[in-house]
Structure formats: C-alpha cells, structure tokens
Amino acid sequence: MKQIRPYFVVISAVLTFLSFPPFTLGPLIFISLVPLLYAVEGLAPYRAFKYGFLWGVIFFLGLVYYIGLVTVPGMIATVLIMALIPATALWIYSRLVIRWSLLALAFIPTYLLTWNWLFTKSDLNYPWGDFGYALSYNLPLVQAADIGGVYLISLAIIVVNLLILASISRRFTKDESRAVIPRLVAAMLIISLYSYGVMRITHLRKETATRELAVGLIQGNITKDIKWDRGSLKISFDRYFSLSRRAVDDGAQLLIWPETALPTYLAQEPQNMALVTAFVDSIGVPLLTGVVYYRTDPLGGYIFYNSAILLEPGKDEYQLYSKVHLVPMSEKIPFSGKIRKLKEIELGQANFSSGETLTEFNLDDFDFSTLICFESAFPGYTRQFARLGAKFLVVITNDMWFGRTSLFEQHAMMAVLRAIENRLPVVRAANTGISMAIDKTGQALARSEIFQEEYLVVKIRPESSRSIYNRIGDIIPQTSAVIAMFCLIIAFLNKKEYIDETYVE
Incomplete structure (x- = not known):
C-alpha cells in the first residue's frame, strides 16, 4: 500500500x-x-x-x-x-x-x-x-x-x-x-x-412569457496587440459601431459591449464620449459598455476602476457601476487596500480599486445588474443584485489574456449556475468569447465561438427572481x-x- x-x-x-x-x-x-x-x-x-x-x-x-x-x-x-x-x-x-x-x-x-x-x-x-x-x-x-x-x-x-x-x-x-x-x-x-x-x-x-427583450451581444474580438494601442482606437470604434448597427437591424433593443471595450477613459474624455453618445442617439437603442474609469483622490492622485456605464438615447447622464470583486494577483494584490506596503509589490497586476456600491441599472421596465468578468464566480454577490430587483443579469468580460485555454469554458459555465440559482436569464458579452445568452434553467439560447468577430441577437424573458436560494x-x-x-x-x-x-x- x-x-x-x-x-x-x-x-x-x-x-x-x-x-x-x-x-x-x-x-x-x-x-x-x-x-x-x-x-x-x-x-x-x-x-x-x-x-x-x-x-x-x-x-x-x-x-x-x-x-x-x-x-x-x-x-x-x-x-x-x-x-x-x-x-x-x-x-x-x-x-x-x-x-x-x-x-x-x-x-x-x-x-x-x-x-x-x-x-x-x-x-x-x-x-x-x-x-x-x-x-x-x-x-x-x-x-x-x-x-x-x-x-x-x-x-x-x-x-x-x-x-x-x-x-x-x-x-x-x-x-x-x-x-x-x-x-x-x-x-x-x-x-x-x-x-x-x-x-x-x-x-x-x-411557463409562458409575459414580455421579452431582444439583447444584442457584441463580440468585437479586439486582440491584445491593438487592445490598448491608442493609435488603434479608430479600429475599435469602427468595429463596435458596425457590429452594433447590424445587431440593431436584426431587432436588438439593448446593446451590450464587453468589459473595457474601448482603449479610452470614455467618461473622462469628452471627444470620445460625444462620439459614442452620438452613435447611441443615431440608432435609438441603449448601450451598456465596459470602461476604465478614474477619479482623483484628496492628494491629487488617481484612483482607477474597472467599470460599466449605461448610455441611453437622448440623455446626457449615464449610469455607472464599478467592479467590486477584483481578480487577486491580476487586478490587485490581496489586502493591498489595508496594508500599504503590499501596493509596492509588482507582479504585473493592474492595481485597480474596488467599487463601493452595488448598482441596478434602470432601463424602462427592464431593470438589470451587471457583473464584470470575475464577479460572475460569486453566487452570494450575484444574489444581492437579484434581490435589488434585477430582472436579468449581464456579464461583461474580456478573457483574451488567457489565449485558447480552458479558462473560456470554465468562466462561461459559471454563468449557468448563476442563472439557475436566481432563476433569472443571464446574457454574457465577451471581447473574444464566449458570448452567450442563458435562460433561467441554465440552457444556452445562443453562444459564440472564441476569437471570432460576431454579434448575437437573442430574446430573453426578464422577470423577478423566485428561487429559494434567493430568499435564504x-x-x-x-x-x-x-x-x-x-x-x-x-x-x-x-x-x-x-x-x-x-x-x-
């Protein structure tokens, strides 16, 4: 033995x-x-x-x-x-x-x-x-x-x-x-x-649907060699605008772009923000997109966030959510928010700060909440969004950093459990895949291939969560x-x- x-x-x-x-x-x-x-x-x-x-x-x-x-x-x-x-x-x-x-x-x-x-x-x-x-x-x-x-x-x-x-x-x-x-x-x-x-x-x-919402999931497939190249910003804009117009032509009532879709501080750069808001006004469809957001601290420094904003036609204001659960070792060093010395460690991480509040995006009668990337791995956290009143859940992510590895399937299939736990539909927009829509039983209604430029238009059935897990x-x-x-x-x-x-x- x-x-x-x-x-x-x-x-x-x-x-x-x-x-x-x-x-x-x-x-x-x-x-x-x-x-x-x-x-x-x-x-x-x-x-x-x-x-x-x-x-x-x-x-x-x-x-x-x-x-x-x-x-x-x-x-x-x-x-x-x-x-x-x-x-x-x-x-x-x-x-x-x-x-x-x-x-x-x-x-x-x-x-x-x-x-x-x-x-x-x-x-x-x-x-x-x-x-x-x-x-x-x-x-x-x-x-x-x-x-x-x-x-x-x-x-x-x-x-x-x-x-x-x-x-x-x-x-x-x-x-x-x-x-x-x-x-x-x-x-x-x-x-x-x-x-x-x-x-x-x-x-x-x-069960019969009382109402439906056609969601357009935009998979730009912006590879890392141009993702953060400011000189390639026009490529990103053109690709997302083109795919989005095609999705709207196919009936999309809400567009979703992935995590950090554009290599720009969109909310803080008036020229680029004006370009996107003009696009939203022209197509007449709301847009949720991932952005990098920042604010200044009392000492004049900058605090950066991995965020999502919702832009609506005819409105100058936007709704904002900043990611709360950051990826350890990749987006921040664990406990660096409490132990300052840890911030000096450099392992190639992004050094984002955690958001402080949960956000329910208000969109007519279709209120929803957004999980950014890694946050879809947390059942209790997702449940909090459902209890806020979200009628469906959105996941935006950018998994391109990991190449053609098992991460894509592992990460995507976590959304299946989040849909079942809360009995809510989940839609997922990923820069390089897997973009998908999932009904409340965990069944994939549509899904993309990885590392392909494409869009999906899927009808989902928003509704209030009625699961036992949501209550207990x-x-x-x-x-x-x-x-x-x-x-x-x-x-x-x-x-x-x-x-x-x-x-x-």
Whole structure:
C-alpha cells in the first residue's frame, strides 16, 4: 500500500480536473475524490497533510494554469494557497477519524464548503474549484442550485464520494454485508438530484412569457496587440459601431459591449464620449459598455476602476457601476487596500480599486445588474443584485489574456449556475468569447465561438427572481462553518497519540 498511495492521489487529482469544463466528463466528480480519501486511510496527520497538498497542487495547477499567461508568480501563489485547503482538511480528518469516524466524515464537506464560502468574502477570492461547477454541462444535476446555490451541488458531490469510501473502507463498514447500504444511499442521492432537475426544467419551460427583450451581444474580438494601442482606437470604434448597427437591424433593443471595450477613459474624455453618445442617439437603442474609469483622490492622485456605464438615447447622464470583486494577483494584490506596503509589490497586476456600491441599472421596465468578468464566480454577490430587483443579469468580460485555454469554458459555465440559482436569464458579452445568452434553467439560447468577430441577437424573458436560494441565501456554507468549527475543536482537544496504522517507513 505504501508504494501505491501516491498514485491514488495523482489519479484522484487528474479525475477531478477532468470533471471540470472544458471536458464533458462532469459525472466523474462523483467518484474522483474516493482514491484520495482511500490513500490517506490510516496515515498520521502530517502524512495526510502532504498527500492533500500534493493533490491540491496537481488539481489546481491543471485547473488554473492559464493564470501563468498573465502572471507566473500570481499563478504559483494561487496554486499553493489553494492547495492548503485539501491539505489541512485531510490533516484534521486524520486527527478525527481514529476516534470519531462519523465526525471525521462530517468534517470533510463542511470544511471544504466553509473555505469556498470564506474565499468569496475576502481578498483571497478565487472560488474556481467549487466541485458543483463540474456538473455545469449536466443541467438536470445542477437544478437544485435554486435551493442552496452551487454549495448544495458541491455538498451532494462530496457526500456521494464519502458514501462510496464508507462502502469500501473497513474502518467505516466492518461488516461486508452492510457495505451495500452507503452505496444505495449514494445512488439515491444522485437519482434525487437528477429527478428534481428534470421536474424543475419541465415545469419552468412550460411557463409562458409575459414580455421579452431582444439583447444584442457584441463580440468585437479586439486582440491584445491593438487592445490598448491608442493609435488603434479608430479600429475599435469602427468595429463596435458596425457590429452594433447590424445587431440593431436584426431587432436588438439593448446593446451590450464587453468589459473595457474601448482603449479610452470614455467618461473622462469628452471627444470620445460625444462620439459614442452620438452613435447611441443615431440608432435609438441603449448601450451598456465596459470602461476604465478614474477619479482623483484628496492628494491629487488617481484612483482607477474597472467599470460599466449605461448610455441611453437622448440623455446626457449615464449610469455607472464599478467592479467590486477584483481578480487577486491580476487586478490587485490581496489586502493591498489595508496594508500599504503590499501596493509596492509588482507582479504585473493592474492595481485597480474596488467599487463601493452595488448598482441596478434602470432601463424602462427592464431593470438589470451587471457583473464584470470575475464577479460572475460569486453566487452570494450575484444574489444581492437579484434581490435589488434585477430582472436579468449581464456579464461583461474580456478573457483574451488567457489565449485558447480552458479558462473560456470554465468562466462561461459559471454563468449557468448563476442563472439557475436566481432563476433569472443571464446574457454574457465577451471581447473574444464566449458570448452567450442563458435562460433561467441554465440552457444556452445562443453562444459564440472564441476569437471570432460576431454579434448575437437573442430574446430573453426578464422577470423577478423566485428561487429559494434567493430568499435564504448562503445558509448551507454558514451552517457548514458552524459544524466545521465544532469538529476543529474536537480534533484539537483530542490528545491521542497518532500511530500510523498502515504506513510503514
């Protein structure tokens, strides 16, 4: 067993990675953690920690390797920090399992969910590895997200893995004749998820629309060699104007351009602003576009924001939203807003500042909210927008920095969970793709190819959010945090000497 344990860890990490987009092997996630958990059976805590860390490095490196295309130090830091979560989970698990085996099983899912949730509340906000996203291509299996968010799907996945472990581990099932019980429970859990999903999809698709809105999603495909070249500004203007006119000719009632669509401080440059507002007036259709926005601080310096503005025909004023959740290591150094010395670190990041307020864009009867890029990864944050009264959600992004990598599918499929959680349509405009429109069941109504200049005109059905998750919020990770804390206290009160039962040097 000593020689094959590392292979089990590697197999588990690879299977888990292959469960995530862009691969369409999502159901593998229901068994992918079993080899890891089996590999740490009988190990002392420090050895379990090492295996958990190895698993985390392999999994997260496979998942987010593309960060290295923007910042190699940032990628390394992200992988190492994230790898500490499974490492510490297995360390505590091994302290508990000898004396309190059932408590140890309860600790694994609650601890992992707690960290996934806490990461959304801090500057270390990178919730890319939530297991629930692995099933985003399998719509019936993720419909229960309208009850407990992606956290409920992740919880079900971890519990199924633990039930399978319990059925093959002598520690949990000493009587072979009873091993079938956890397997049956695991099967029933998966069947229940699937059945609920089919029922909800069938019901929601039978509902008739009271009103529709034709949205034009403009994918300019402005590559990075000209994106921030001021001399190429005319190319960007001409391309977005041309695609937008074609979208309006096809019936678009609202145009959406991607994150930082134009290489200009649009709101602070009157000549360029006049050009865009004149265009909006000429086509008679509102335009939401991503911009870089700035203001001066009391010392005369500049504070920069990644923002979105809504321009309407015949109106001089614009509505503004500035991105609150910034990408760690890429748009800012974590905690640099509180520790000034961290601002001196240079890893190639943009050094934006976080916006301070949520904005609901008011557009006749079709109020909506905008998530900028990375913000679509945060279920609780998206829920806040839905509770403001948004009738649909907009995601604007620019993923060109990451080339032809798995980032495109991973990022796009997160919008599927946001639509299901809030039972709201989601439209997504991306500079180089994937632009798409998603209905409230998570079904893609239309989607673009990556690195192509194109536009989509899609009719969506704006409506108020009616999901259980929208009402109760993050009660699952919050409850998990309480249980995990209780388990931690028990683990550290346990003074038992740990003897490595099956691993012999």
